[in-house]
Amino acid sequence: MRYMLLHAVEESRLADLPPQVETELEAWVEEMVGRGIELDGARLHTQADATTVRVRDGNAEVTDGPFAETKEQVAGYDVLECEDLDTAIAVASAHPTLHVGAIEVRPFDEGMPAPEVPETVADGKRRYLMLVCADMRRAMAEQGAAGSAVTEPTSDQEDTTEIDAWCDSVADRRIYGWPLALPDQAVTVRRIDGKVVTTDGPFAETKEQVAGYDLLECHDLDEALAAARTHPVAAHGVIEVRPVFV
Amino acid sequence: MTVLVNPSSQPRDTVALSFERSWGRLVAGLIGWCGDWDLAEECAAEAFAEAVPAWERAGVPDAPLAWLTTVARNRARDRLRRRTTEGTKLALAFADATEEAPLGDDDIPDERLRLIFACCHPALPMAARVALTLRTLCGLTAADIARAFLVTEPAMDKRLVRARAKIKHAGIPYRVPTPELWAERVEGVLAVLYLMFNEGYAASSGEALLRVDVSGEAIRLTRSLAELLPAETEVRALLALMLLTDARRPARVRDGRVVPLGEQDRSLWDLDLVTEGARLLGAGGDGPDDSWGAYAVQARIALCHDVAARPEDTDWHSIAELYARLPATPVVELNRAVAVSMAHGPASALPLVEALAHDLAGYYLHAATLADLHARLGRVAEAVDDLGVAIELAPTGAERRLLRERRAALLGLTES
Numbered sequence: 001m002r003y004m005l006l007h008a009v010e011e012s013r014l015a016d017l018p019p020q021v022e023t024e025l026e027a028w029v030e031e032m033v034g035r036g037i038e039l040d041g042a043r044l045h046t047q048a049d050a051t052t053v054r055v056r057d058g059n060a061e062v063t064d065g066p067f068a069e070t071k072e073q074v075a076g077y078d079v080l081e082c083e084d085l086d087t088a089i090a091v092a093s094a095h096p097t098l099h100v101g102a103i104e105v106r107p108f109d110e111g112m113p114a115p116e117v118p119e120t121v122a123d124g125k126r127r128y129l130m131l132v133c134a135d136m137r138r139a140m141a142e143q144g145a146a147g148s149a150v151t152e153p154t155s156d157q158e159d160t161t162e163i164d165a166w167c168d169s170v171a172d173r174r175i176y177g178w179p180l181a182l183p184d185q186a187v188t189v190r191r192i193d194g195k196v197v198t199t200d201g202p203f204a205e206t207k208e209q210v211a212g213y214d215l216l217e218c219h220d221l222d223e224a225l226a227a228a229r230t231h232p233v234a235a236h237g238v239i240e241v242r243p244v245f246v
Numbered sequence: 247m248t249v250l251v252n253p254s255s256q257p258r259d260t261v262a263l264s265f266e267r268s269w270g271r272l273v274a275g276l277i278g279w280c281g282d283w284d285l286a287e288e289c290a291a292e293a294f295a296e297a298v299p300a301w302e303r304a305g306v307p308d309a310p311l312a313w314l315t316t317v318a319r320n321r322a323r324d325r326l327r328r329r330t331t332e333g334t335k336l337a338l339a340f341a342d343a344t345e346e347a348p349l350g351d352d353d354i355p356d357e358r359l360r361l362i363f364a365c366c367h368p369a370l371p372m373a374a375r376v377a378l379t380l381r382t383l384c385g386l387t388a389a390d391i392a393r394a395f396l397v398t399e400p401a402m403d404k405r406l407v408r409a410r411a412k413i414k415h416a417g418i419p420y421r422v423p424t425p426e427l428w429a430e431r432v433e434g435v436l437a438v439l440y441l442m443f444n445e446g447y448a449a450s451s452g453e454a455l456l457r458v459d460v461s462g463e464a465i466r467l468t469r470s471l472a473e474l475l476p477a478e479t480e481v482r483a484l485l486a487l488m489l490l491t492d493a494r495r496p497a498r499v500r501d502g503r504v505v506p507l508g509e510q511d512r513s514l515w516d517l518d519l520v521t522e523g524a525r526l527l528g529a530g531g532d533g534p535d536d537s538w539g540a541y542a543v544q545a546r547i548a549l550c551h552d553v554a555a556r557p558e559d560t561d562w563h564s565i566a567e568l569y570a571r572l573p574a575t576p577v578v579e580l581n582r583a584v585a586v587s588m589a590h591g592p593a594s595a596l597p598l599v600e601a602l603a604h605d606l607a608g609y610y611l612h613a614a615t616l617a618d619l620h621a622r623l624g625r626v627a628e629a630v631d632d633l634g635v636a637i638e639l640a641p642t643g644a645e646r647r648l649l650r651e652r653r654a655a656l657l658g659l660t661e662s
Contacts, residue, residue, distance in 0.1 A: 045415045045416070046415075048408055048411070048412060049411070049412050049415045049416045050416075051368075051369035051416060060430070062368035062369060063368070063369075064368075064369055064370055064371040064374075064412075065371075126417045128417075218417070219417075219419075220417040220418065220419035221367075221369055221416050221417045221418050221419065222418075222419050222423070222424070222427065224417075225369070226426075226427075241416075243415050243416045243417060
């Protein structure tokens with residue numbers, strides 16, 4: 001199974017990180033890569049460097065800031081290959097993010113190929129993470145009505161062709177991406193009073209939830225925003241574009 | 247720049263004049279040269295500081311911008327060599343690899359367009375766009391801008407630092423937008439300039455003496471933009487709108503109080519600005535045109551007011567017609583209703599204003615307009631009630647005072 005870890009931290013608490021955190025982080029990455037668990041991952045620039053794109057009535061609205069004004073903000077991600085959810089939770093529980101925040105563990109939709117991310121960024125380019133966010137309540141309700149956790153909403157059939165067309169159109173700048181399972185399948189891991197606590201659901205209850213992501217490599221922000229505004233979800237949801245540390 | 251050649255002119259004044267004319271171009275060129283906004287601004291400031299004694303000693307150079315560029319680049323190289331990180335080594339290599347400093351001012355390409363599109367990028371918060379534009383293109387200090395927008399200097403510094411950090415981290419491009427983004431980005435730049443103008447204009451009623459002239463900077467920048475983008479009619483229209491509004495500035499405040507348009511001393515209006523604004527619109531010849539953008543329409547409304555020698559000479563028919571050409575937001579509709587009441591009488595305007603009751607509930611000018619229409623229709627009791635609502639909703643003491651005076655006048659009328 002493949003899982004996404006979304007690291008959610010309160011940025012004001014980053015100053016509280018213990019000095020050994022870099023060593024801890026390196027050790028975690030080394031271990032998880034060595035065990036074949038960590039497939040991809042990166043830290044993101046601060047939420048103040050985020051830009052969101054919405055398309056309403058055919059007009060693109062570009063705004064400063066993240067997709068939702070939550071106390072905790074996505075600060076990084078990892079893509080894991082684990083046998084099951086318990087392993088993914090254990091891997092997340094060992095991550096130093098828990099000093100200052102939470103980690104949301106979310107399965108990917110089925111069929112995700114192994115990401116192939118070049119180690120170095122092409123000359124003159126930079127990387128961006130596109131968080132594709134949408135109001136998933138309807139999809140979750142439909143799924144509940146269907147009575148099965150794996151039945152996909154019927155509207156997905158059309159969406160898939162649209163998404164495929166979008167992927168083709170941005171093939172020059174898109175490294176990879178994949179949709180996530182619905183937010184009700186998320187588990188959030190925190191450390192409270194020294195104890196790791198897991199709770200059901202995503203790290204924040206927002207109207208729009210992360211539904212998938214794409215990793216882009218572009219010359220500049222305008223190229224990334226141009227890709228975001230043509231994404232099918234931009235017409236009803238919101239796309240957050242966040243520069244990635246490389 | 248030929249004005250600056252005369253060595254007998256006073257160097258200090260010449261530096262000041264040169265600052266006004268060259269700061270934006272100098273910084274724009276330096277950013278293009280080294281890719282580092284902070285470095286470009288620091289070194290531009292140092293070059294101007296050096297110009298004062300140097301020009302006093304040796305006279306003003308023939309090509310002041312080239313002189314400033316050379317000095318600033320040397321300062322930038324010094325600083326980059328003193329730093330040791332990888333990033334700055336790259337910047338130094340980049341900066342050294344590019345061509346030698348130009349000899350004449352005419353050899354220096356005007357890169358301000360790239361700079362203004364970057365400063366006004368929609369990924370930046372609006373307040374940061376305004377601050378960054380004033381700092382980077384107009385050369386205002388963070389302290390100046392902080393005073394103009396009534397925030398503390400550290401808060402303004404932080405805003406500027408954050409904006410530059412985002413440009414760097416998020417990769418906001420330093421170039422003129424591609425054709426498919428052109429219209430939208432030009433519109434974005436104009437929105438920043440108009441906001442800057444309006445903020446400066448509104449501020450000019452208060453502690454004006456302490457403030458820098460933000461409206462003046464907005465006009466200067468829009469003027470430059472109109473020269474850089476001669477094909478963009480909306481840029482010219484925005485410049486016209488600013489000039490036609492600014493023309494009334496001398497009459498706008500009396501004894502520290504804002505004077506309503508109808509009560510202003512029109513002999514104080516600046517007719518040169520009115521003439522220039524009208525010329526920019528090409529007004530007079532052509533009739534209404536569907537190609538007019540929102541700024542062109544608003545500028546023509548301002549012109550209708552400016553050319554009326556007395557309030558009663560105002561061409562309210564045209565104004566009402568012009569308002570109908572703007573996107574029909576509730577506030578535009580309210581303004582249109584006022585024009586209709588002046589052109590066709592209060593009875594025709596009343597239903598228009600009443601229809602806005604839901605959309606503009608809580609907006610004091612809606613209640614104040616209703617009061618005005620009711621009073622003109624002789625429905626004094628209703629007018630008094632409307633004014634009560636307006637007084638409750640008015641945002642500042644000055645406005646409340648004006649409304650109370652109006653109510654007292656109405657009550658005086660009923661008592662008599």
